Amino acid sequence: MxxxxxxxxxxxxxxxxxxxxxxxxxxxxxxxxxxxxxxALAMDPSYEESLNSSDAxxxxxxxxxxxxxxxxxxxxxAPRSRYILSGITHLFEKKPEIVEGIHPSAIISKxxxxxxxxxxxxxxxxxxxxxxxxxxxxxxxxxxxxxxxIDENALIYxxxxxxxxxxxxKNFICQSNTVIGVDGFSYVTPEPGAVEEAKRTGKITANSRxxxxxxxxxLGTIIIGENVEIGANSAIDRGTIENTIIGDGSKLxxxxxxxxxxxxxxxCLICAQVGIAGSSVIGDRVVLGGQVGVADHISIGSxxxxxxxxxxxxxxxxxxxxxxxxAMRMDLNIESYKAVRRLPRILAKFAKIExxxxxxxxxx
Numbered sequence: 001m002x003x004x005x006x007x008x009x010x011x012x013x014x015x016x017x018x019x020x021x022x023x024x025x026x027x028x029x030x031x032x033x034x035x036x037x038x039x040a041l042a043m044d045p046s047y048e049e050s051l052n053s054s055d056a057x058x059x060x061x062x063x064x065x066x067x068x069x070x071x072x073x074x075x076x077x078a079p080r081s082r083y084i085l086s087g088i089t090h091l092f093e094k095k096p097e098i099v100e101g102i103h104p105s106a107i108i109s110k111x112x113x114x115x116x117x118x119x120x121x122x123x124x125x126x127x128x129x130x131x132x133x134x135x136x137x138x139x140x141x142x143x144x145x146x147x148x149x150i151d152e153n154a155l156i157y158x159x160x161x162x163x164x165x166x167x168x169x170k171n172f173i174c175q176s177n178t179v180i181g182v183d184g185f186s187y188v189t190p191e192p193g194a195v196e197e198a199k200r201t202g203k204i205t206a207n208s209r210x211x212x213x214x215x216x217x218x219l220g221t222i223i224i225g226e227n228v229e230i231g232a233n234s235a236i237d238r239g240t241i242e243n244t245i246i247g248d249g250s251k252l253x254x255x256x257x258x259x260x261x262x263x264x265x266x267x268c269l270i271c272a273q274v275g276i277a278g279s280s281v282i283g284d285r286v287v288l289g290g291q292v293g294v295a296d297h298i299s300i301g302s303x304x305x306x307x308x309x310x311x312x313x314x315x316x317x318x319x320x321x322x323x324x325x326x327a328m329r330m331d332l333n334i335e336s337y338k339a340v341r342r343l344p345r346i347l348a349k350f351a352k353i354e355x356x357x358x359x360x361x362x363x364x
Contacts, residue, residue, distance in 0.1 A: 019074030043081035184260025
């Protein structure tokens with residue numbers, strides 16, 4: 001169990017402390033559930049009522065909180081609550097229990113190059129010529145294919161699949177059951193098919209019927225930058241010829257699919273169930289909300305935010321906030337939505353006008 005004083009916590013967070021700075025803290029909790037030795041997370045005035053009835057002697061509170069009136073013995077002031085929360089979760093993190101060294105059931109090729117302080121769990125399989133950097137931790141049932149390179153300080157959870165020739169930068173975190181380096185979804189018909197005819201003419205005829213699809217193999221790989229995190233059950237396709245790229249500091253949620261040849265910039269947030277189709281280019285500091293779909297060969301500029309469930313079917317310039325399907329500027333989407341909601345009333349008015357005109361014609 002970790003124990004810190006209020007002063008130690010404040011110093012780690014770079015935050016202002018108050019009260020008894022030597023008060024010992026063994027963990028953190030919500031105000032309503034915090035015990036005497038836990039730090040209550042009450043970083044907003046809305047928590048004041050539950051904090052008043054809490055057993056906690058210490059709390060992280062909002063700026064201006066009257067901690068003496070609340071009855072606290074000590075605590076920390078949080079000017080930016082979620083940032084403070086980030087630091088607290090790192091400080092009290094409950095890391096997975098990983099035995100140092102290599103489990104006897106792991107299968108590791110003789111040509112593998114391992115760095116220092118490596119932990120490899122049960123039933124891990126590592127292929128030929130793989131290079132793994134210092135302080136890397138690989139949990140059970142993970143497979144890493146030939147010629148992959150993983151830089152130092154990686155944490156790879158159980159059941160991850162890393163394909164051949166994949167290159168991963170420092171401080172990588174990957175949650176369970178994600179597949180990095182799956183073959184891209186690329187097929188072609190011997191003659192122009194229905195999709196091509198539909199794009200060209202807007203119709204589908206018997207002329208474009210096909211009996212089979214031919215696979216286009218993926219000869220490229222995946223390049224992942226430093227400080228990248230990928231959630232559980234995600235899938236990233238390797239490139240067809242050029243590589244699929246994920247830039248430094250980007251974070252991918254669970255159930256994300258990145259198709260072949262996609263290029264994602266640095267410091268992007270890709271939320272759950274996002275799908276990015278082949279050869280699309282995503283700029284830096286882009287946020288894609290949950291269930292956003294990006295069509296193939298689309299370019300999205302830097303500093304773009306796309307609201308959840310939006311569909312990106314055309315290029316997006318930098319600095320835009322997009323919403324809707326098809327996605328448009330958020331302000332335009334809101335106006336369009338308001339207009340759609342007014343349609344029943346407008347149509348009802350038109351019906352009355354038509355009735356009025358019709359009655360006048362009958363009376364003439």
